[in-house]
Amino acid sequence: MLSIQQTTFNGIDDLNLTQINKPVLTKNGVLIKMDLAPITPTDIKREINPNATTESFAELPRTIGFSGVGTVIEVGYNRDQSLLDQRVFIMQPTGSYSDYVLSENSDWLFPLPDNVDNASATTLTATPLVLLNSIKKYQNAGITDFILTGANSVIGQYLLQLIDPNENIHIYPIVSSASKDYFSQQFPNLQSYTTDTLPSFNNAAILDIAGSTALISRLVSKISSPVLTSIALMSYEDNIPFQFVHEEFDRDVYQNLIQKLADRQLFAPIDRIFSATQIKDAQHYTQENHSRGRVLVSFN
Ligand SMILES: NC(=O)c1ccc[n+]([C@@H]2O[C@H](COP(=O)([O-])OP(=O)(O)OC[C@H]3O[C@@H](n4cnc5c(N)ncnc54)[C@H](OP(=O)(O)O)[C@@H]3O)[C@@H](O)[C@H]2O)c1
Structure with missing residues (x-):
């Protein structure tokens, strides 16, 4: 079977498309196409830096990818037999970029409701929960x-959809001029800002997804007492209160997001789908x- 290693x-250009053996079903496993x-x-x-994330991905070769969506084709003796033929979203830190994956952790497998399509579910690979928690803390x-x-x-788009409009929270979305039209199309009722159009503040928190220190320092200059939380930078040189936050896997959070997709309370930002060979x-x-939504790779 094809595996991307x-x-x-x-x-990027050193990635290997290689043929490896299809995994063999285990008693505790579920085989997924x-x-x-x-x-x-x-x-x-992760493909250029072994310390890019707090998890260790230094051991090579490794199958790339952390998550994905497929269909259960075989179920091990100790697993729920009703999973057979179900479409599932999986977290697979040992690598998801293969024609077939053996999933052995039931916490990391989520059957998908009929009205959640595969592409939408595949976008759920990282959640904005840590940023929602930071908002609560700052509030x-x-x-x-x-x-x-x-x-x-x-x-960012998931975060904006999950913020309760009844909360006393004012969000100032910063969007580059190249992405302004796309953002307005996705969120017609939200005004976006650049560093030039952003007003000044006494107290404000910067929630950083972009990871640009140049952008952050321009924003900091607009705030008398800034605080900064980033999911993209592990450190920040300037002398302001700073924290890097990292998502801890929580099954309930993913379950809840899948349900919100099913209930049409969330839309999934999706860009292009490429073939795995590309x-x-x-x-x-x-x-x-x-960024115009999640780019996806197809194994079909
Ligand atoms: N800590 C955690 O737990 C965690 C979990 C998941 C992801 N992350 C990190 O979170 C970040 C966002 O992930 P994502 O999947 O949502 O990414 P994404 O959809 O590719 O979006 C990246 C965003 O960063 C902006 N950006 C990039 N470089 C910029 C620059 N120099 N100046 C201004 N804006 C810039 C992009 O703006 P344009 O589209 O206009 O270029 C875009 O809005 C990534 O750095 C990722 O590694 C952290």
Whole structure:
């Protein structure tokens, strides 16, 4: 079967499309024929830096990818037999970019309701929960103004959809001029800002998804007492209160997001779908273009 493997830290062009044996079903396993897997900026960072994330991905070769969607084709003796033929979203930290994946952790497998399509579910690879938690923490400290960088990113769009409109929270989405029209199309009722159009603040929290220190320092200059939370930068040089936050897997959060997709309370931002054999083109496309939704890779 096809598997996409990282064998060096030289980046996208060193990825290997290789044939390996199909996994053998175990008593605790579920064999899945993969359909779609997402490309995230984190995937691309891991291909050049063994310390790109707090998890260790230094051991090579490894099958790339962290999650995906497919259909269960075989069920091990100890697993729920009703999973057979079900479409499922899986977290698979040992690699999801293969024709077939053996999923052995039942916490990391989510059967999909009929009205959640595979592509939408595949976008759920990372959630904005850590940023929602940061908002709560800052609210408790009396902050009501939040400046969101990378607002048109996939995580940014999920965050904006999940913020309760009845809360006393003012979000200022920061969007580059190249992404302004896309953002207005996705959120016709939200005004976006650039560093030039953003007003000044006494207290405000910057929620950073974009990971640009140049952008952050321009935003900091507009706030008398800034605080900063980033999901993209692990450190920040300037002398302001800063925290890097990292998502901890929580099954209930994913279950809840899938339900919200089913109930049409959330829409999934999706860009293009590439064939798995075009993985290098797909990752270059992701890296070299502005974010227009999640780029997906198909194993069919
Ligand atoms: N800590 C965690 O737990 C965690 C979990 C998942 C992801 N992440 C990180 O979160 C970030 C966003 O992920 P995503 O999947 O939502 O990414 P995405 O959809 O590709 O979006 C990236 C965003 O960053 C903006 N951006 C990139 N470089 C920029 C720059 N130099 N100046 C201004 N804006 C810039 C992009 O703006 P344009 O589209 O206009 O270019 C876009 O809004 C990534 O860095 C990822 O590694 C962290």
